[in-house]
Amino acid sequence: MGIDLKARGAPVFHGFMIAKEIKDRAGARMLTAHGTLYKALARMEKTGLLESTWEDPVAAANDGRPRRRSYNVTPAGELALAKVHDEAKESSGAAAGLAAA
């Protein structure tokens, strides 16, 4: 999700952006719950798939909003996603092979 956002011109993303992206993609009516979303982001950061930085509070105050925590996908995160994609391709290929047989 973060990599897709990155590809679409958002170098970093914050929690709400991710929640909205998930909702739009799944065609869901509700955004991902706060607890679920931020727990997942925290775990991904802990395992090194994401990194985060807090925005300068002065800059945020100048814009009249709370400061954002921006996330970025790490190279390890990109690698992990590529691996998942490969595995998904392999298993769908195997399933197609079985169906053809």
Place this chain on the structure above:
Amino acid sequence: MIIHSENISVWLVRKWVRLYTMGLPAEDKKTRRDEIDSDLWEQKQDAAGSGNGTGAAWNIFGRLLLGIPDDLSWRMENEKNVQRRASMDLANHLIRPSTYLNLIMVLVGMGILFPIGVAAFVVAVVAAVVPPVLLGTIFIYDKGVVNFGPVAIDTFPAALFVSFIGLVLVLIEIFIANVIVSALRRFVSVRIGNLRIGQTP
């Protein structure tokens, strides 16, 4: 006075966040609260853009309800981390007294076991005690987390580990002291023997 339903949902979320972060370290608490605050602000702005305030209010409330199990499990995970940090702090506090205790034990032990004259005793104590105590202390202080094969100290009761290191140090010191004292005794008896032989007419 108009109270927007959106604001009630936001108020509820904030109260809930305050409740489940209560008692956590200040930094963890602030990080969580700020992050949720930012999310709520973004969602309100998004809803203002689409003009669907009531929908947003229900959405925020739904996110609160559906996230409760994860909020609670996040809290439990965080509590575990706090306990782990406390145990590392305890270990750090125990290192110094355990080193001194260790030193005293060795001094007393050697005083009882090896009454061999002041100079030799001092040399033996210094040679046996200083290097391992110094190395052990530096080793533990230098590394925040130490891995011994599959065992990482931060997952191991740290205080127990410090006591274990203390015990190992005592054994090493007693062994080294034994070797040094035996060598000194041999050296001294050879010198005395040589002197006796030299004095024999």
